[in-house]
Amino acid sequence: MGGWDAYNVTEDADLGFRLARFGYRSTTFASTTFEEAPARFGGWLRQRSRWMKGWMQTWSVHMRQPRRLWKEAGAKGFLTLNTIIGGNVLTALTFPVLVIDMALRSLEGAGSEFCAGTVTPLHLTTIAAGFVSTIVVGLMGLARRGQLRQGWILALTPIYWACLSIAAWRALYQLLSEPYRWEKTEHGLSPQIRSAAASRTPERDEETCDAVFRPQSALKY
Template identity: 80%
Template sequence: MGGWDAYNVTEDADLGFRLARFGYRSTTFVSTTFEEAPARFGGWLRQRSRWMKGWMQTWSVHMRRPWRLWSDAGAKGFFTLNAVVGGNVLTALCFPILAVDIAVGLLARSGGATEGLAASPITPLHLTTIVAGFVSTIVVGLMGLARRGQLRQGWILALTPVYWACLSIAAWRALYQLLNEPYRWEKTEHGLSPQIRSNATAQTPTIRAMATQRRRRYR
């Protein structure tokens, strides 16, 4: 596939679409990941900003010649890039603008004014779209928690609107970096969880032994 884009800060996204353009398919399988999620807001923000910036890079590179992308990846690949990669970024950027506009419009209507998005005939559609996004996100989260036997943690999903607002901060930060520091790589923090640290310490001798066996095998 010609390697990957060394300047893209989300190389997995770029590789996924390169695979599709070469006629390959990606799939998922049932598994458990023990990767540690960011434990602090600063680390989370840097991680999500990098992801958002990488998706912007992936979209802009592969959409440089849209007709070529359509020819290589087909209609499914073309619309997947725009809906999943471009759509996630666009909705994150637009969410605070739409939310503020709706709030201002509702306040204007309550005061008898007719300006603002809330006064337009398509306001119900905008509100329905936002509510549907919240509900679908919560339902998917509950499904995942149920499969892991963690439904008692489901209350946290009530903070989905706050999480979306944080994603918007990450998206706008990513856009700023794309224009000013496009190749800056903000690495994700790991090893902050006591449980992760203890597991890593316990597994270190085993990992070292496996590495030694591999070295002996390939000498």
């Protein structure tokens, strides 16, 4: 597929589109993952900044030749790159711009004049649609996992979006100043992970490694 771009800090996004351009298809299957999410805001911000920067790199690389991308990945691949990758980045970058614009307009023309503006209804509709879709998807996921009692956290979606905007603008700055800096995500911070690691013994770790790697030792290359 032309190799692996070692300078892209979200290599899975780049590889996904390389696969698509070579005619491969990606699918998902029902499974449970126990990957630990960042437990502190600093770690979360660095992780999201890296993701945003990598998406910017992925979009920039694959959109260098739009016609070739359309020919190789097709209309679906072309639209997916610009909607999922480019759209996520653009939304995060423009969210604070929309909020500030609406705040200034509300101060300039209070009350009905603000709501009657030509651009304001579009801004309000866009932000409301984003909030509603995010909350609905979150509630669907919580319902499937039997965790609806945690649904109150979705009321903080506007704050979360603001944090994503901070990460996006930080990523844009890094893209221009230090594009290849890789801020690794720190794991092993949650009490569950620490207690599980403390309960392990060398014998159990060795058994686990044997179970994983022994079948592969019989393969012939």
